[in-house]
Amino acid sequence: MSIGSPRQYAPGEKILVEGAPGDYLVLLTTGRVKVTGRLCNGHEGLIAIRVGGDVVGEMAVIDNVPRSATVTACDDIDAHVVEGRAMRRFLDKHPEAAMQIVRLSNHRLRTANAWRIAFGEFPVRVRLARVLVELAEDYGRAVRSHTLICIDLTHTELATFIGSQRETVQKTLAGFRAEGVITTGCRRMEVIKLDRLRTIGLLPTTSR
Numbered sequence: 518m519s520i521g522s523p524r525q526y527a528p529g530e531k532i533l534v535e536g537a538p539g540d541y542l543v544l545l546t547t548g549r550v551k552v553t554g555r556l557c558n559g560h561e562g563l564i565a566i567r568v569g570g571d572v573v574g575e576m577a578v579i580d581n582v583p584r585s586a587t588v589t590a591c592d593d594i595d596a597h598v599v600e601g602r603a604m605r606r607f608l609d610k611h612p613e614a615a616m617q618i619v620r621l622s623n624h625r626l627r628t629a630n631a632w633r634i635a636f637g638e639f640p641v642r643v644r645l646a647r648v649l650v651e652l653a654e655d656y657g658r659a660v661r662s663h664t665l666i667c668i669d670l671t672h673t674e675l676a677t678f679i680g681s682q683r684e685t686v687q688k689t690l691a692g693f694r695a696e697g698v699i700t701t702g703c704r705r706m707e708v709i710k711l712d713r714l715r716t717i718g719l720l721p722t723t724s725r
Contacts, residue, residue, distance in 0.1 A: 518544065520607055521597030526590040533574050533588040540581070540601035542574040548594035549656060549668060554586045561587070562677030565625070566656060566668055569595075575618060578604050591668055639719070644679040645689050646718035649699065653708045663700075664708040693717075 521544060526532055532543055535555055547569045553561040564586055567573055573588045578601040599607075608615040635644055649666070657664040670678075676686040693699045698710045698717070708714060712722040 518546075518597050520603045521599040524596050524598045526594035526596065528590055528592050530590045530594075531587060532590060532594070532596070533584050533586070535584050535587045537584050539574060539577050539584055542572055542578045542599050542601070542604060543588070544597045544599065545569050545571050545573065546595045546597065548596075549591040550588050550594065551591055551668065551670070551674070552586050552588050553674065556677065560673055560677070563670065563674040564678075565628075566591075566652075568656065572618075572621065575621070577601075579618070641679065641681045641685050642689050642692070643718055644681070645675070645686060646693075646714050647720065648675065648679055649693075649706075649708060650711065650714050650718055650720060653711060653714070657708065660707065664711060666706045666708065669704050 524543075526548075532550060533539060535553075545567060549566060549568050550573065551563060552565040552567060552573065554564050556562050567588070574584070576582070577584055581601075608618065635647065639647075652666045652668055652670075653664045656666060656668050658667050659665075672686050672690070673683050676683045679686070690699070690701065693714075694701060696713070698708070698713050700707045700709060715722050
């Protein structure tokens with residue numbers, strides 16, 4: 518943080534833009550962002566969600582290539598912007614920090630590989646349940662006995678994230694609503710029965 522400049526981003530603001538040059542990375546200190554990429558049909562597909570404590574834009578700094586994805590603020594963001602030259606000097610002087618960047622890249626690669634395996638192994642209902650569990654547990658907020666998912670995602674973004682079609686996701690969400698597992702409203706989703714959702718996703722349920 519000492520080598521970066523503080524910066525704030527408003528909800529909906531583009532922090533990084535796919536294809537654009539950029540020799541800097543962004544350290545998120547508060548808030549949530551979504552990482553998306555352009556699809557062949559012109560739509561954007563959800564790649565990941567990042568939160569305070571995460572780094573985005575590190576690939577362009579290390580590889581000196583255009584941005585591989587777009588990063589959009591989901592709520593008010595406090596961040597530090599670190600120029601590439603300053604970051605590379607820092608990593609040269611602090612090899613333990615460079616190792617953390619390597620570990621971060623490896624973790625993200627393993628996560629991507631796990632999802633690719635899930636695409637081929639499980640039906641849409643299981644994949645969608647797993648995503649909703651992850652969103653609820655990692656980015657949810659307790660509201661009474663329910664969990665409000667605090668990330669605004671469209672049905673198209675959910676569909677691309679799990680390798681499905683928008684219409685299929687809509688039908689699957691309707692099934693979850695009918696079972697009383699979730700409720701949805703205008704840009705709002707609450708998980709009512711998290712353990713039931715974990716069961717649908719073939720995940721271990723929490724002990725009581």
